[in-house]
Amino acid sequence: MSSMQQVLAGGPHVLVFGSGRPPGRGRLRGSDFKWAIAFVAPYAAVFLAFVVYPFGYALWMAAKPSLYADLIADPTYLPTVVNTLFFVGLGVNVKMFLALLLSGFFLRRRWWIRALLAVYILPWAIAAAQACVSFHWMLTARWGLVDGVLWALFGINGPEWFADRWLALGSDIAAYTWKWMPFWTVIFLAGRMTIPRDIYDAAEVDGATGIRRFVHVTFPLLANLYLVCTLLSTLWTLGDFTTVYLVSGGASTDVLATLGFRYAFDLARPALGVAAVMSALPVLIPVVIVLMRRLRTSEVQL
Amino acid sequence: MSIALTSGGPARRPYRLRRIFTEAGSIGIGVVLLIWSLLPVYNMFLIALDPEEGEIEFDGNLWPPEPSLGGFRAVVTQQARYLEDFWHQFGNSFYIGLLTMALTVLIGSLASFAVSRLRLGKGSLLTNAALLTYAIPASFLIVPYFRIMHSYGLGDNPWAVIAAQTTFATPFAILILQLYGSLIPFELDDAARVDGASPVQLYLRIYLPLMTPALAIVAIYALLLAWNDYLYQAVLLSVRNMTVSVTQGQLFEDVDAPYNAMMAAAIIYVLPPIALLFALRRYIAASLTMGDVKG
Numbered sequence: 001m002s003s004m005q006q007v008l009a010g011g012p013h014v015l016v017f018g019s020g021r022p023p024g025r026g027r028l029r030g031s032d033f034k035w036a037i038a039f040v041a042p043y044a045a046v047f048l049a050f051v052v053y054p055f056g057y058a059l060w061m062a063a064k065p066s067l068y069a070d071l072i073a074d075p076t077y078l079p080t081v082v083n084t085l086f087f088v089g090l091g092v093n094v095k096m097f098l099a100l101l102l103s104g105f106f107l108r109r110r111w112w113i114r115a116l117l118a119v120y121i122l123p124w125a126i127a128a129a130q131a132c133v134s135f136h137w138m139l140t141a142r143w144g145l146v147d148g149v150l151w152a153l154f155g156i157n158g159p160e161w162f163a164d165r166w167l168a169l170g171s172d173i174a175a176y177t178w179k180w181m182p183f184w185t186v187i188f189l190a191g192r193m194t195i196p197r198d199i200y201d202a203a204e205v206d207g208a209t210g211i212r213r214f215v216h217v218t219f220p221l222l223a224n225l226y227l228v229c230t231l232l233s234t235l236w237t238l239g240d241f242t243t244v245y246l247v248s249g250g251a252s253t254d255v256l257a258t259l260g261f262r263y264a265f266d267l268a269r270p271a272l273g274v275a276a277v278m279s280a281l282p283v284l285i286p287v288v289i290v291l292m293r294r295l296r297t298s299e300v301q302l
Numbered sequence: 303m304s305i306a307l308t309s310g311g312p313a314r315r316p317y318r319l320r321r322i323f324t325e326a327g328s329i330g331i332g333v334v335l336l337i338w339s340l341l342p343v344y345n346m347f348l349i350a351l352d353p354e355e356g357e358i359e360f361d362g363n364l365w366p367p368e369p370s371l372g373g374f375r376a377v378v379t380q381q382a383r384y385l386e387d388f389w390h391q392f393g394n395s396f397y398i399g400l401l402t403m404a405l406t407v408l409i410g411s412l413a414s415f416a417v418s419r420l421r422l423g424k425g426s427l428l429t430n431a432a433l434l435t436y437a438i439p440a441s442f443l444i445v446p447y448f449r450i451m452h453s454y455g456l457g458d459n460p461w462a463v464i465a466a467q468t469t470f471a472t473p474f475a476i477l478i479l480q481l482y483g484s485l486i487p488f489e490l491d492d493a494a495r496v497d498g499a500s501p502v503q504l505y506l507r508i509y510l511p512l513m514t515p516a517l518a519i520v521a522i523y524a525l526l527l528a529w530n531d532y533l534y535q536a537v538l539l540s541v542r543n544m545t546v547s548v549t550q551g552q553l554f555e556d557v558d559a560p561y562n563a564m565m566a567a568a569i570i571y572v573l574p575p576i577a578l579l580f581a582l583r584r585y586i587a588a589s590l591t592m593g594d595v596k597g
Contacts, residue, residue: 032420035501039416040425042409043432043472049454050447050469051435057446105331116332120339125576129532130568131342133550137561138345145345148364178342232436239439242532246551257441264445265537277442288437295433 058274067275076254077276084255084280086169087176087244092233095177096184100226103188104214121182128179132246135175139247161248168248176243180236184229191225192218224294231291238280256280346572350374350565373562377570382563384552387544395545395571398460398535399528402467406524407517409468410475415509417476418483419491420501429480432473440470441533448537458540466534471524478523482516483509518585522578529575546571 071077106117123131138145139161147158162168195218203209203217219226241257254262256277264273351369376382380389413432417425447466456462490508499507510517529547536548550568552559579586 032501033422036416036420036422036425039412039420039501039505040422040428043413043476044428046409046465046469046472047428047432047435050465054443054446054450055438057450058443061446102331102335105328108328110328112332113328116335120335122339122343122576125526125579126343126572127547127568127575128530129547129550130346130572133568134342134346134349134565137349137565138342145341145348145364152364175342178338182339235436235439239441241441241444246532257439260442261444261533264448270445270449274445280442284437288434292433 058278061271062275062278064271064275067272068279070272071275071279076251076259079252080254080256080259080276081279083165083169083253084238087173087240087255088234088237091173091176091237092230094173095181096226096230096233098177099181099184100188100219100222102181102185103192104218106185106189107192121186123179124182124186126179128242129246131179132175132243135171135178135247136249139171165252168253172244172247172253175247176237176240179243180233184233187229188222188225191222195221228291228294231287231294234287235284235291238284346565346569350562350569352562373560373566374570376560376563377566382560382567384549384559385563385567388546388567391544391546391549392571394460394539394543395529395547396574398463398467398545399525401460401464402471402528403521403524405464405468406471406475407521410472410479410520411510411513411517412505413472414476414479414483415505418480419488419504419509429476432476435470435473440466444533444537447534451538456538458538458543460539460543462538463528463531463534466538467524467528467531471520471527474523475520478520479513479516482513486512515585518582522582522586525578526575 102120106113106120139147144158144161146161150156150158159167161171199217199221200213203213208216239257240255241261244253244255244258245261251262256279260273260277262273263276264270348364348366350373351366351371353368353370353372373382377385377388380386382388413429416422417429447462451457451459451462451465454462456465486509490512491504494504494508532547532551535545536551539545539548546567550564
């Protein structure tokens with residue numbers, strides 16, 4: 001899993017791979033070429049049948065301009081776009097920044113911090129739907145565990161989490177952060193482990209410790225990794241369906257992924273559903289282009 | 303740190319004070335993280351351990367007043383509503399997860415072997431294109447998938463989910479396998495060739511055995527992807543072929559669902575990946591430190 005970090009971070013490492021290939025090799029011989037084609041064929045078939053075809057199908061379904069007029073006319077569409085911006089904007093940035101800070105915390109060599117790391121990555125291993133249902137009931141107003149704790153400890157009546165749109169959206173973001181922050185923390189932890197110790201020692205001689213060390217040494221070294229991870233996470237968060245559908249569930253917190261689902265399967269308007277999610281393409285495409293460029297600069301070989 | 307230690311005298315006290323502060327701070331962070339990570343898990347047990355009668359699980363209790371294993375018993379014996387076919391659904395989840403895992407490893411390793419070891423000329427184009435799979439979030443393609451699977455004759459068929467999950471797992475598999483594969487010296491291949499090994503023998507005898515750690519990572523990834531999936535299983539499968547992942551969603555259409563049994567089922571469902579991660583923790587740790595080893 002975390003070897004992905006090698007792809008994301010590892011400029012120098014990957015470049016080393018390239019030189020491992022002996023120079024001046026000839027082209028493939030006849031039978032080898034046939035074997036190579038046969039080996040690649042299964043994936044090529046999967047790619048054509050289950051990536052190219054569905055995507056083309058989606059574009060074809062969403063091509064009619066009148067669908068977008070319907071979307072704008074629908075009073076639930078614009079609030080959904082706002083929800084999506086909040087969910088993605090906060091969900092991604094809060095999660096990534098905390099993950100970056102916490103990766104430094106988990107770098108410390110203490111037995112109890114190592115034990116804590118095992119507990120901390122537990123959410124990542126817990127299936128998303130089950131975790132989200134647990135979050136839903138934990139926050140179910142008045143009777144849930146969270147409001148119970150608030151009452152027992154502080155004697156305050158907790159809010160009705162899912163009655164208010166912003167509280168409900170905040171609950172979704174918290175659940176999403178809970179589930180995915182451990183994964184990114186481990187990625188950043190692996191990234192930090194590749195930073196040589198002598199760089200820190202040198203920085204310490206120059207008086208850079210604590211926050212200054214983070215700002216001037218650690219962060220610049222991890223900046224590329226951080227950017228690539230943030231962009232990837234943006235793509236994945238934009239496509240997250242389970243959290244919003246199962247944690248808050250309600251229509252007032254719909255994001256594009258759940259709205260598209262409702263159009264297609266509750267209102268039996270599949271084309272409108274595809275158009276709803278495809279309206280995110282103007283945001284998706286720039287993210288993908290920047291991501292591809294970043295990946296290309298950091299790994300030449302692939 | 304070493305500087306502060308050696309300089310001694312006046313510099314020593316602020317250093318000691320700072321150390322105490324750092325220590326207290328990290329213990330504070332540790333406690334917060336512990337509560338944050340375990341609260342939803344605790345909530346699962348709180349609900350699952352409740353007796354069947356009434357809805358006392360939602361009375362704001364912090365501890366089940368009369369803990370009982372009734373919920374778990376109802377799941378295991380398939381007595382609870384919605385869970386009459388629990389073991390069948392559990393089997394479906396396993397079937398989908400294991401086949402996704404096997405297909406991802408097979409297809410991914412074949413493709414990356416051909417591109418990086420047999421050096422198929424334009425093969426890198428394919429592996430680059432594979433990454434484009436992640437440009438469109440999977441959930442955005444659910445409607446076309448639903449249509450396409452029906453046109454392929456895979457409506458309400460576990461293979462529809464397997465195909466979808468394999469599609470989303472394989473690009474990552476190819477990426478990892480190519481990175482790891484480039485650590486294996488080409489001289490091994492050349493030596494085997496001199497002895498007359500065919501590409502199939504290279505794949506089976508040299509490539510697969512040496513790639514075991516990377517294959518383990520890829521396998522875990524694929525299994526977890528299929529195990530975590532909710533949307534595709536909910537949309538592409540009907541009641542008969544339903545998986546455990548999907549039964550959770552039914553609660554929202556019923557105000558009087560057997561909550562404790564449902565949460566007990568969730569806990570049982572969550573265990574296999576945790577056990578798997580625990581069993582394979584050495585491989586995971588190895589992949590984490592891959593950078594150190596090869597650097």
